Amino acid sequence: MRRPHRTLLGLMVGFLLVSVLVAVYFSYPWLRSGVGRVKQLGEWLNNPTAHADWAITAGERCGAAPFILPTNGYVGFIWGDSFRPGHQHQGIDIFGGEAPGRTPVVAAHAGYLTRLPEWKSTVIIRVPADPLDPNQQVWTYYTHMADQNGSSYVSPEFPPGTSEVFVEQGTFLGYQGDYSGDPDNPVGVHLHFSIVKDDGQGSFRNELEIRNTLDPSPYLGLPLNDNQNAGGIAVCPPTQGSP
Numbered sequence: 001m002r003r004p005h006r007t008l009l010g011l012m013v014g015f016l017l018v019s020v021l022v023a024v025y026f027s028y029p030w031l032r033s034g035v036g037r038v039k040q041l042g043e044w045l046n047n048p049t050a051h052a053d054w055a056i057t058a059g060e061r062c063g064a065a066p067f068i069l070p071t072n073g074y075v076g077f078i079w080g081d082s083f084r085p086g087h088q089h090q091g092i093d094i095f096g097g098e099a100p101g102r103t104p105v106v107a108a109h110a111g112y113l114t115r116l117p118e119w120k121s122t123v124i125i126r127v128p129a130d131p132l133d134p135n136q137q138v139w140t141y142y143t144h145m146a147d148q149n150g151s152s153y154v155s156p157e158f159p160p161g162t163s164e165v166f167v168e169q170g171t172f173l174g175y176q177g178d179y180s181g182d183p184d185n186p187v188g189v190h191l192h193f194s195i196v197k198d199d200g201q202g203s204f205r206n207e208l209e210i211r212n213t214l215d216p217s218p219y220l221g222l223p224l225n226d227n228q229n230a231g232g233i234a235v236c237p238p239t240q241g242s243p
């Protein structure tokens with residue numbers, strides 16, 4: 001009578017072990033990158049001036065990258081970061097380290113700006129010829145440019161309903177804010193920036209899915225892909241040529 005019990009116990013232990021391994025496997029990317037970056041972000045937000053060398057600068061161009069950097073601050077989260085198992089961050093989050101409505105946001109690349117009538121904190125810019133693949137059209141997406149109650153920090157030049165207005169690279173778009181859609185639960189003050197694929201019919205795909213976005217690393221000249229940057233701070237490499 002002991003054998004069946006032992007077999008049952010063995011099965012249960014085996015099942016538990018497999019469950020734990022599966023859970024670890026699926027949460028590993030979250031543990032690996034999420035927690036490390038959250039800790040570093042806390043240090044930045046606590047005292048930005050003590051970590052000035054962690055920050056990027058609006059309008060700066062890293063090396064020969066086609067895009068300029070869209071705002072000032074510390075790149076707290078990058079493309080592919082996972083804040084919860086099963087979800088991957090589809091853009092980058094740049095935290096200015098200032099109060100809402102202070103840190104300017106500029107166009108990373110020239111294109112045609114649209115702000116849908118219901119958008120309080122967001123603009124999107126159509127780039128007809130992707131500088132890295134001129135055969136395709138891409139979109140650059142900028143959001144969280146409003147305060148927690150939804151008062152917009154988007155430049156008054158681009159009121160709700162703006163459609164296809166040409167803007168040069170470096171055009172002022174607005175200021176970083178903390179708008180999340182829920183006034184009681186604002187996000188930390190930052191810009192979320194992403195590069196969104198075209199749907200092939202002249203519109204942009206759903207930005208919320210990472211598969212509808214592109215790795216921003218080669219566009220901005222920064223290590224912004226979670227698969228290749230496990231915890232390094234994303235700043236422009238030092239310029240070559242100076243003795």
Ligand SMILES: [Zn+2]
Nearest residue numbers: 091092093192
């Ligand atoms: Zn984001």
